[in-house]
Amino acid sequence: MRIYKADELAAKLTAAGLTVRGTDHAHALHSPYWWLKCAVGVDNENNPLTKAYHRMLVWDLMEGPWLTRTAEKLLDPVIGKSVVFYLEKPGASGAPQ
Secondary structure (H helix, E strand, O other), X not given: OOOOOHHHHHHHHHHOOOEEEEEEEEOOOHHHHHHHXXXXXXXXXXXXXXXXXXXXXXXXXXXXXHHHHHHHHHHHHHHOOEEEEEEXXXXXXXXXX
């Protein structure tokens, strides 16, 4: 697994011949989980706070309740842990050239 800064990954995508048309952030509700994991130990699988938060994340993914979906949409630009790239492949069918 590799972790890149957004500008570093954008440069690699551009070098590969893709055009970056925009970016967003995602997975804001996952950020506090990783903060908790760092606080209690990344390998600590028995901490009750991280176990409870993980259960909430799984529930959120499976059920998609409006409360957490709305919270995540509001928080994504602020604490989203993942970056999303919108790309075009020049010369691809339907893509502007």
